[in-house]
Amino acid sequence: MVNTIGIIGAGTMGSGIAEVAAAARIAVFLNDVSEQALAAGMARIKASLNRAVEKDRITAVAATEIYARIHPTVKLDELQNADVIIEAVLEDMQTKRELFQQLDALLKPEALLASNTSSLSITALAAATGRPAQVVGMHFFNPPPVMKLVEVVRGKFTSDETVQTGVELAQRMGKTPVVCLDTPGFIVNRVARPFYGEALRLLGERVASVEVIDRIVKEEGGFKMGPFELMDLIGIDVNYAVTQSVYEQYFHEPRFRPHSIQRQMVEAGTLGRKTNKGFYTYET
Amino acid sequence: MPTQQSIIILGDPQLVGEYSGRCVERGCSIVHDAPAAFALELTNLSSERKRDNLLRLESMLPPSVAILSSAVTVSLAEQAAWLKHPSRLVGIGAFPTLLQGSLLECVTTPQTAADVRTAAEAFASTLGKSAVFVEDSVGMVMPRILCMLINEAYFAMMEGVADDAAIDTAMKLGTNYPHGPVEWAHRIGLPHVVAVLNALQRYFGEDRYRCAPLLMKAAQCVRAEG
Numbered sequence: 460m461v462n463t464i465g466i467i468g469a470g471t472m473g474s475g476i477a478e479v480a481a482a483a484r485i486a487v488f489l490n491d492v493s494e495q496a497l498a499a500g501m502a503r504i505k506a507s508l509n510r511a512v513e514k515d516r517i518t519a520v521a522a523t524e525i526y527a528r529i530h531p532t533v534k535l536d537e538l539q540n541a542d543v544i545i546e547a548v549l550e551d552m553q554t555k556r557e558l559f560q561q562l563d564a565l566l567k568p569e570a571l572l573a574s575n576t577s578s579l580s581i582t583a584l585a586a587a588t589g590r591p592a593q594v595v596g597m598h599f600f601n602p603p604p605v606m607k608l609v610e611v612v613r614g615k616f617t618s619d620e621t622v623q624t625g626v627e628l629a630q631r632m633g634k635t636p637v638v639c640l641d642t643p644g645f646i647v648n649r650v651a652r653p654f655y656g657e658a659l660r661l662l663g664e665r666v667a668s669v670e671v672i673d674r675i676v677k678e679e680g681g682f683k684m685g686p687f688e689l690m691d692l693i694g695i696d697v698n699y700a701v702t703q704s705v706y707e708q709y710f711h712e713p714r715f716r717p718h719s720i721q722r723q724m725v726e727a728g729t730l731g732r733k734t735n736k737g738f739y740t741y742e743t
Numbered sequence: 744m745p746t747q748q749s750i751i752i753l754g755d756p757q758l759v760g761e762y763s764g765r766c767v768e769r770g771c772s773i774v775h776d777a778p779a780a781f782a783l784e785l786t787n788l789s790s791e792r793k794r795d796n797l798l799r800l801e802s803m804l805p806p807s808v809a810i811l812s813s814a815v816t817v818s819l820a821e822q823a824a825w826l827k828h829p830s831r832l833v834g835i836g837a838f839p840t841l842l843q844g845s846l847l848e849c850v851t852t853p854q855t856a857a858d859v860r861t862a863a864e865a866f867a868s869t870l871g872k873s874a875v876f877v878e879d880s881v882g883m884v885m886p887r888i889l890c891m892l893i894n895e896a897y898f899a900m901m902e903g904v905a906d907d908a909a910i911d912t913a914m915k916l917g918t919n920y921p922h923g924p925v926e927w928a929h930r931i932g933l934p935h936v937v938a939v940l941n942a943l944q945r946y947f948g949e950d951r952y953r954c955a956p957l958l959m960k961a962a963q964c965v966r967a968e969g
Contacts, residue, residue: 600916600917600918606916606917607916608912608913608916608917610913610917635912635916637905637909637912637913637916638905638909639904639905639909639913640902640903640904640905642899642902642904645904646899646904646905646909646910646913646914646917647913647914647917647918649895649899649904650892650895650896650899650910650913650914650924651892651914651918652895653888653891653892653894653895654888654892656891657887657888657891658888661880661884661887661888664878664880665878666877666878666880666883666884667875667877667878667884671875671877671884672884674846674875675846675848675875675877675884675885676884676885676888678844678845678846678873679836679841679844679845679846679847679848679884679885680841680844680885680888680889680921681843681844681921681922682919682920682921683919683921684919686888713949713950713951714891714894714895714898714951716951
């Protein structure tokens with residue numbers, strides 16, 4: 460039974476996961492190396508809970524209880540009694556490996572180490588620890604309080620028991636878990652690549668304009684958002700990085716090839732909504 | 744523009760069924776020989792059958808009668824080269840499951856007559872849709888994107904990443920797709936998906952568009968079952 464979760468990294472994903480866990484009545488320790496990042500993370504959670512109260516999704520009392528269930532700390536030691544750790548730190552293998560090695564020494568032997576990584580190998584992370592059977596991916600989607608999916612990633616050494624714990628934990632957090640193998644992009648980031656990749660090819664080949672392609676995908680295909688407006692929303696740089704990651708990890712499989720249009724836009728600093736200009740232009 | 748919407752519809756059975764049904768709902772009458780206001784040629788699965796049908800329509804109908812032909816697996820340019828009067832030819836993006844949308848992709852060649860282009864717009868309107876013109880390109884827009892999404896799902900299944908139900912759930916919940924790619928593929932009909940991918944691979948000459956073997960085999964099972 461998972462009584463306490465330690466979450467490492469108080470960024471958008473870490474703080475979002477903390478909020479979801481706390482809302483599921485699980486005790487949460489939220490850790491970050493930076494006091495500032497921690498404060499920002501807690502503020503993000505508070506704002507999110509306030510919005511939920513305003514929209515009558517939860518009561519003010521519930522919001523207070525949820526917030527109180529999250530214990531922020533810069534001291535990694537305070538997480539030593541956690542049953543499960545979910546890390547959402549910088550998307551860098553070295554950083555994550557070192558963190559997992561620290562945790563391996565700190566946590567009780569039965570504790571699980573979960574990673575929210577979207578692009579790094581769970582198997583490789585597991586190999587850096589003394590408990591590879593207890594290392595699993597738990598990949599949440601942005602923003603965690605809203606998106607129901609969690610990809611539970613089975614590394615090469617991950618035990619069935621660990622996978623099952625991950626699945627049950629995700630369910631307890633109100634999410635729909637889907638188990639998958641530790642392959643580049645897992646399911647969503649891999650299968651979604653052609654949505655953007657073919658759209659960019661169509662644009663580059665001058666088959667249709669940005670607006671027409673988005674319109675066709677929505678009004679003919681029934682998608683909520685077209686590929687270009689979605690890239691603007693996610694961030695053209697973020698999307699480009701994911702594409703590059705899958706492309707590299709599959710040794711340049713042509714289906715995953717990034718496009719010069721997106722590289723040029725990243726180099727020009729037109730990254731989408733966050734820079735008020737991407738495939739579309741946005742009012743400030 | 745003739746007001747009597749009598750239409751000849753030839754093509755793959757699935758598309759003929761979809762389009763006939765919608766046309767009749769919208770007040771058109773389906774006829775099997777001249778006279779007709781215009782003709783639809785909806786073959787995507789076989790270039791040879793498409794050519795045979797187009798030549799048959801050419802022999803049945805006077806040159807002034809427009810032919811609206813799906814240009815999803817054969818470019819309109821290639822089709823135009825088969826005809827004596829290519830000015831009568833306009834392309835539409837007929838592909839299973841897309842009829843329920845509110846747009847109809849259309850393409851022209853430089854030879855397409857202005858009134859034939861207008862006939863495509865009018866036909867879209869008859870179906871309750873808007874015509875959107877894109878450049879003549881195998882796969883057009885939606886069929887190409889959709890079939891490549893489905894193809895990627897099949898590559899993932901081939902690698903054992905997850906099963907069909909998991910992939911469908913993941914794409915609906917993780918990125919809000921209206922349908923999972925695998926269930927969508929079955930609703931389209933696997934041979935139609937394979938036909939688009941094979942056509943893209945031929946048209947571009949790129950490995951990028953090669954059909955996942957798992958998808959090809961599954962499509963062959965469908966064909967074997969009838």
